[in-house]
Amino acid sequence: MTVYEAELVVESRESAADGVLALTxxxxxxxxxxEWEPGAHIDVVLGPELERQYSLCGDPADRGAWRIAVLREADGRGGSAHVHEELGLGDxxxxxxxxxxxxxxxxxRYRFIAGGIGITPxxxxLAAAEAAGAQWTLLYGGRTRNSIAFTEELGRYGDRVTVAPQDETGLLDLASVLEDLPDGTLVYCCGPGPLLDAVEERCPAERLRVxxxxxKExxxxxxxxxxxxxxxxxRTVTVPADVSVLDAVRAAGVEVLFSCTEGTCGTCETDVLDGTPDHRDSVLTAEEQESGETMMICVSRCRGKRLVLDL
Structure with a gap:
């Protein structure tokens, strides 16, 4: 499958909250x-060995522009600092x-739960659910009110959106949105790992999308x-115990797309033609992992002695 790749121009840089920069x-x-649908992300190549994934958070109907938002992470690996400090207008x-x-x-019906920059996907x-006439609510938390992004944009939805700064209200009241879910309700959650873990503990897996x-540990x-x-x-490649499938394949001279090398971005997803993967990613659902049709070759391995991949 051909993947779109191009150099785009930074048309605008706007503060969406303390430490959050929105780029068009x-x-x-x-x-x-x-074209894209809600939930999509793009790979942004910031430099040699510096590539990050950011959710598209604009309007899918606007084919002329993509909007992303980047949280400045004090203890990050350099990607967010590069965006905030070096990626300027016109670049x-x-x-x-x-x-x-x-x-x-x-x-x-939907129950949306977001923590911090997890609001971006x-x-x-929300706009798609609104256009479809679905019933929905959003519970949105952050460390402080000033750190919670896009609050003005969310204001048009009225009391369907609950903004809960941690320094004012404590941890998110997950029980208020997860107990007694009506039939047909799907729960969508994005945010820090502890929030997702807490939601997974309280929500039936068949209802939850994260x-x-x-x-994930x-x-x-x-x-x-x-x-x-x-x-x-x-070709047939031997994958030693201390080497990933991705690294073994690349060492054999086969070029494949990859990015995070942590099993979170989905860039290296590869079709499995035979064999049983040992899934260790944080992308595929339990059902997708059970099917064994694809695997993330940066972290996942084999449950037997041999895999056949579409590479």
Missing amino acids: LRHPLGEDLP KVRVRGPRNHFRLEPAP ILPM ERFSP QQAGENSEFEVELAQSG
Whole structure:
């Protein structure tokens, strides 16, 4: 599958909250950008070995612009600092995508829960749910009121949106939105790991859809060596116990797209033609992992001695 890749121009930089910068990106020649649906993200290439994923949080109907929002992380790995300090108006930045592992499924009712910058994929979902005539509410938390982004934009939805700064109200009252869910209700949640873990403990898995910005703690077994047959290139690669499938494949000279190397972004998702993956990602749902049709080769391994991948 061909993935869109282009250099886009930073058309605007606006503060969305304390420490949150919203950027609007356009094609330098005014060309339309690929279509996307709520929940999608793009890869932003900020420099050599510096690539990050950001959710699209604008209007999917606007083919001329993509909007992202970036939280300045004091203890981050350099991506957010680069965006805040070095990516200026008129600068060009290379992007790939969009990709979507957090699609808004049709439902008569939704409960949205966002923590901090986790509001970004949720924003276009609210507009889509509204347009579809669904019943919905949003519970949105952050450390302080000034750190909670896009509150003015959310104001148009009235009391369906509950903003809960932690320094004023404490931890989010998850019971208020997760207890006694009416039939047909889907729960969408994005935010810090502890919030997602708490929601997963309280919400039936079949009702819940989450997106993680950092890897979920895995209870993986001991690594062992196995073989990977690459169906397209006709090669077989040995994957040692201390090497990822991604690294083994690349060492064999096969080029594949990848980004986070943590199993959170979905860039390296690869079709599995035979064999059983040992899933260790934080992207695929339990049902998707059970099907074994794809795997994230940056972290996942093999439950046997051999895999056949569509590479």
